[in-house]
Amino acid sequence: MAQAMAGKPLIIRWDCDKIIRFSDKPTSFADDFLGFLEEQDETPENCIDSIDYIEDDNSSSVEENRKFWETQNQLLQATLYRTASLETTIRQATKAAVKEIKLVGLHCRCQKAAAGECRNCLQREISLRLQAEGYNSAICRSKWKSSQEIPSGEHTYLEVMEKLSSKKGEVRVIIELNFRGEFEMARASEEYNQLINRLPEIFVGKEERLKALIKILCSAGKKCMKEKKMHLGPWRKHKYMQSKWLGTCERTTVLAPLPVGFSDRPAKPKASMLTYDLLETLPVLQRTAVKVL
Known part of the structure; x- marks a missing residue:
């Protein structure tokens, strides 16, 4: 592998996020990444645990969301159906x-x-x-x-x-x-x-x-x-x-509409000339008797 090809000792330190190589010969990112793929079968258990933890985090979030919407539906249904x-x-x-x-x-x-x-x-x-x-x-x-x-x-x-x-x-x-x-x-x-x-x-x-x-x-x-x-x-x-x-x-408060032709104004008094008594409205005059010769 990389050690045998280089002919020099190579120290590899595993990390959950990256691989760090120590060598007296500079290496490129591509070499490091290919080395990681070759050695992935030897990945330490602590990295696998870390990945599993992230997956559990997502699943717990999904479960929390499901419980939230289920609770909201139950509360809504109970509030609507409980009526006086x-x-x-x-x-x-x-x-x-x-x-x-x-x-x-x-x-x-x-x-x-x-x-x-x-x-x-x-x-x-x-x-x-x-x-x-x-x-x-x-x-x-x-x-x-x-x-x-x-x-x-x-x-x-x-x-x-x-x-x-x-x-x-x-x-x-x-x-x-x-x-x-x-x-x-x-x-x-x-x-x-x-x-x-x-x-x-x-x-x-x-x-x-x-x-x-x-x-x-x-x-x-x-x-x-x-x-x-x-x-x-x-x-x-x-x-x-x-x-x-x-x-x-x-x-x-809404008031009911008035019938057509109806007015809420007070009606004026009506009088007819046929029944209007002038004597009741005219002032009383003094009458003097006159003797006819």
């Missing part, structure tokens, strides 16, 4: 209102040319139908300022305020008509998409339930972007999503 009777009845009323609107068609009152359904008018019609069912429904508009973490923005959604009892007070139920679309991402991983596909298109639930869902979905989005080595947009962050539904909002 009030949420169920409002959800059924909301779905019935949407179905009715789709059958009769949506008449846009804002007179804005937009492709597809008008979100504002759809929210208005659903709110009116919920009011007809006896629910205290309103349209909420949230608006927040920019900070170092998130940009400014605004969002509209529906809410129902219901008073259960004097002790518990009012319960706030949030209605989001495009809940699944709020968390969809263009270049998401397969695991994230499977999680999002479990979400309902229309969300109806209490603040506590929505808060738990936001935490689960934002954590999944952050993990998805980290796996794909991509930057997470600030509009995908947990604080931004919370600002949409759980921040300060302006509540507007």
Whole structure:
């Protein structure tokens, strides 16, 4: 081999990453590499252990990722299925209102040319139908300022305020008509998409339930972007999503439209000349009797 060909002693020291040769004759990188291939059958056990350790590291990372997505799916499913009777009845009323609107068609009152359904008018019609069912429904508009973490923005959604009892007070139920679309991402991983596909298109639930869902979905989005080595947009962050539904909002109660030809102005008194009594309005005159001769 190399020792016999050179005719001089050659010392080889094994390392896990490289081979260092000591000789009184300079050698090239190619000679060193070929020597490594010839002697690879004699590789010390500590190098093999090092390689096995790296493989185990990768496999453990894959196992951790699998457990993470499995846990997120279980948490999401448990949060969605654990629902109260009030949420169920409002959800059924909301779905019935949407179905009715789709059958009769949506008449846009804002007179804005937009492709597809008008979100504002759809929210208005659903709110009116919920009011007809006896629910205290309103349209909420949230608006927040920019900070170092998130940009400014605004969002509209529906809410129902219901008073259960004097002790518990009012319960706030949030209605989001495009809940699944709020968390969809263009270049998401397969695991994230499977999680999002479990979400309902229309969300109806209490603040506590929505808060738990936001935490689960934002954590999944952050993990998805980290796996794909991509930057997470600030509009995908947990604080931004919370600002949409759980921040300060302006509540507007929708009023039913007035019938055609009807005015809410007080009616003016009407009088007819045929029945108008002038004697009742004229001042009383003094009358003097005159004797006729």
